[in-house]
Amino acid sequence: MSEARIELDRALPGELLQRTSGGIASYLHYPVFSWPWLRRRTLFFGLAFLCFGTLSALGTWLQRPDSVRALSVMLHFTLGALLITTAGPLLATLVRQRRWPRQRERILVVLGLLLGVMCSFATDAWTSKAIEANLAFERGPEKPNVAGAAMLVNVVVLTIIYGLFGGGLALRRYFEEPRQLVELLRERELAELRARNQALDAKLGLLQAQIEPHFLFNTLAAVRSLIGSNPAVATETIDALVDYLRATIPRLRADALDSTLGQQLEIIESYLKLMHLRMGRLAYELDVSPSLRSVSFPPLLLISLVENAVKHGVEPKPGPGRISVRAERRPDGLRVSVIDDGVGLRDGSGAGVGLRNVREQLRARYADRASVTLTGSASGGVVATIHIAPGEASA
Amino acid sequence: MIETRILVAEDEAPQRDALLALLAELWPQARVVAACADGLEAASALEREQPHVAFLDIQMPGASGLDLAASFSGRAHVVFVTAHDEYAVRAFEHGAVDYLLKPVRRERLSETVSRVKARLGERPAALVELLGQLRRDLEASTQHEPLKWITASYGETVKLYTLDEVLVFHAQDKYTRVLTATDDALIRKSLRELLQRLPPDEFWQVHRSVVVRAAAIESVTRDALGKHWLKLKGRTDTLPVSASFHARFRGL
Numbered sequence: 001m002s003e004a005r006i007e008l009d010r011a012l013p014g015e016l017l018q019r020t021s022g023g024i025a026s027y028l029h030y031p032v033f034s035w036p037w038l039r040r041r042t043l044f045f046g047l048a049f050l051c052f053g054t055l056s057a058l059g060t061w062l063q064r065p066d067s068v069r070a071l072s073v074m075l076h077f078t079l080g081a082l083l084i085t086t087a088g089p090l091l092a093t094l095v096r097q098r099r100w101p102r103q104r105e106r107i108l109v110v111l112g113l114l115l116g117v118m119c120s121f122a123t124d125a126w127t128s129k130a131i132e133a134n135l136a137f138e139r140g141p142e143k144p145n146v147a148g149a150a151m152l153v154n155v156v157v158l159t160i161i162y163g164l165f166g167g168g169l170a171l172r173r174y175f176e177e178p179r180q181l182v183e184l185l186r187e188r189e190l191a192e193l194r195a196r197n198q199a200l201d202a203k204l205g206l207l208q209a210q211i212e213p214h215f216l217f218n219t220l221a222a223v224r225s226l227i228g229s230n231p232a233v234a235t236e237t238i239d240a241l242v243d244y245l246r247a248t249i250p251r252l253r254a255d256a257l258d259s260t261l262g263q264q265l266e267i268i269e270s271y272l273k274l275m276h277l278r279m280g281r282l283a284y285e286l287d288v289s290p291s292l293r294s295v296s297f298p299p300l301l302l303i304s305l306v307e308n309a310v311k312h313g314v315e316p317k318p319g320p321g322r323i324s325v326r327a328e329r330r331p332d333g334l335r336v337s338v339i340d341d342g343v344g345l346r347d348g349s350g351a352g353v354g355l356r357n358v359r360e361q362l363r364a365r366y367a368d369r370a371s372v373t374l375t376g377s378a379s380g381g382v383v384a385t386i387h388i389a390p391g392e393a394s395a
Numbered sequence: 396m397i398e399t400r401i402l403v404a405e406d407e408a409p410q411r412d413a414l415l416a417l418l419a420e421l422w423p424q425a426r427v428v429a430a431c432a433d434g435l436e437a438a439s440a441l442e443r444e445q446p447h448v449a450f451l452d453i454q455m456p457g458a459s460g461l462d463l464a465a466s467f468s469g470r471a472h473v474v475f476v477t478a479h480d481e482y483a484v485r486a487f488e489h490g491a492v493d494y495l496l497k498p499v500r501r502e503r504l505s506e507t508v509s510r511v512k513a514r515l516g517e518r519p520a521a522l523v524e525l526l527g528q529l530r531r532d533l534e535a536s537t538q539h540e541p542l543k544w545i546t547a548s549y550g551e552t553v554k555l556y557t558l559d560e561v562l563v564f565h566a567q568d569k570y571t572r573v574l575t576a577t578d579d580a581l582i583r584k585s586l587r588e589l590l591q592r593l594p595p596d597e598f599w600q601v602h603r604s605v606v607v608r609a610a611a612i613e614s615v616t617r618d619a620l621g622k623h624w625l626k627l628k629g630r631t632d633t634l635p636v637s638a639s640f641h642a643r644f645r646g647l
Binding site: 213214217218220221222224225226228229230233278279280315316317318319344345346355356359373374375376382 | 406407408409410412413414416432433434435436454456457478479496497498499543544546549552553554555557559
């Protein structure tokens with residue numbers, strides 16, 4: 001696998017930041033040991049040290065109001081601390097800027113930071129002396145003969161401190177960056193695949209128009225019965241069936257995904273007419289103004305709701321049933337409702353596929369702008385409503 | 396010999412008429428005592444007319460042909476009529492005399508008629524076993540199948556929610572509160588009942604009375620008393636987390 005190359009002059013991808021982000025420390029948003037990183041880091045640390053420097057200057061000044069002395073303390077503190085934290089990273093940045101092969105870059109970056117640590121010893125010694133010289137209180141006489149072991153401990157501790165602030169933390173990030181980037185790319189790829197998968201699923205849902213065997217065979221049985229007794233109605237039933245099948249049978253054409261509300265209402269009308277002819281007790285009405293019929297509307301969603309209303313609402317209820325379809329355009333968007341007076345809502349698990357499919361189709365097409373809701377009253381009857389808020393795609 | 400009494404139950408009129416016409420032609424000696432348009436009508440006609448033979452459509456409003464057969468078990472010879480039904484074969488195995496697939500054809504119906512005639516002398520088969528079997532099937536399917544939607548009362552109305560909308564189930568006495576991104580509804584099911592049918596990787600029980608959608612958890616915080624509280628994305632409510640569920644959040 002080819003390793004991901006990090007763009008040095010650009011901010012890191014947003015997803016990485018969520019894991020590493022450091023609030024006001026905006027330098028963390030850039031690749032380690034890059035110029036933008038170093039600039040922001042230096043500014044950040046510089047300001048921080050300036051605050052501390054000012055505080056210690058204030059302290060000395062309170063002890064003895066000598067402005068020159070206080071100023072000297074401040075400058076020494078700020079510059080010294082800045083040098084300690086920045087020398088190593090500066091060298092590492094110079095190294096990284098050359099874009100050498102990775103192995104070489106890594107070795108030189110580490111060497112640069114070590115050199116920085118050494119600088120830190122010198123800087124620390126220099127500034128500490130200068131600051132101490134300025135301090136009012138008398139120190140006891142220096143003890144030059146520090147025991148060897150204590151000296152060693154001192155050096156180790158200082159090295160750790162210098163190391164940490166002088167680029168050690170950055171070094172860790174430097175080594176982690178490529179891995180994180182690879183991980184990120186993989187995650188992005190995965191997310192993309194997932195999104196594509198979802199879109200395909202949505203399309204598949206459309207193509208697998210579910211013509212229920214129960215519906216088909218019952219209709220054919222009805223037609224067969226009518227042929228002898230009432231040929232005119234038999235013909236009507238077959239015509240309605242053909243219209244319905246033509247509209248719902250899976251199509252693999254590209255324009256299968258485009259349709260208007262008017263086209264969808266035609267499908268619904270042929271289906272309801274068919275069911276009316278079969279059941280006799282089913283009445284229906286479509287209450288949609290002609291101006292709304294040309295509005296673009298996703299295919300096969302409304303028919304799914306109407307089929308549900310017949311199958312789960314009117315069919316299980318003895319006696320006459322009624323289904324109305326209404327559409328209206330309001331300022332908050334297009335609202336299309338399927339209203340039945342059937343048995344009402346019941347908990348279930350099996351046949352939820354239809355509604356789920358409708359919801360997925362809407363999500364794939366409109367994201368959060370569209371919704372489908374089912375409401376019912378205790379006495380029975382269900383209102384299923386598709387709402388599509390205004391936006392580019394619904395015009 | 397006494398006259399054979401037949402009941403026909405079929406909710407679609409054209410099919411009912413066609414079946415009656417065919418029966419009249421193929422079995423002129425029998426008398427149709429009731430032609431019913433739905434399950435309720437058929438149920439009362441069965442009791443009233445006490446037919447010898449019942450032709451029952453399986454899918455009907457009011458009561459299904461299977462329900463009718465089971466409740467009138469052992470009192471009539473049953474022939475099921477169905478457009479397409481996975482139960483038909485099983486019904487046949489459990490004692491129905493025959494089952495007819497729609498559209499019903501003359502030759503097939505004439506076979507059925509002779510089969511029924513041959514059995515008329517015998518006692519009708521008990522179909523109680525069928526009901527038991529169907530009930531077991533139904534229970535098995537509802538227990539194993541995860542819940543996909545629920546109906547909950549929201550103010551004055553009943554509203555249907557798909558499971559993917561639900562963020563929290565919160566037990567309250569005999570009821571369970573259902574929180575979605577926008578609604579706060581009530582269902583008449585206990586949390587325990589619901590839990591069995593929720594996908595465990597999607598919903599976590601974080602408290603005796605709280606089940607949350609794992610993906611909707613925003614944060615878990617500890618208050619001054621050491622109690623843990625959970626906050627959800629997109630909602631302001633805070634929910635309790637019991638001690639035994641803390642471990643779940645250590646890894647977050």
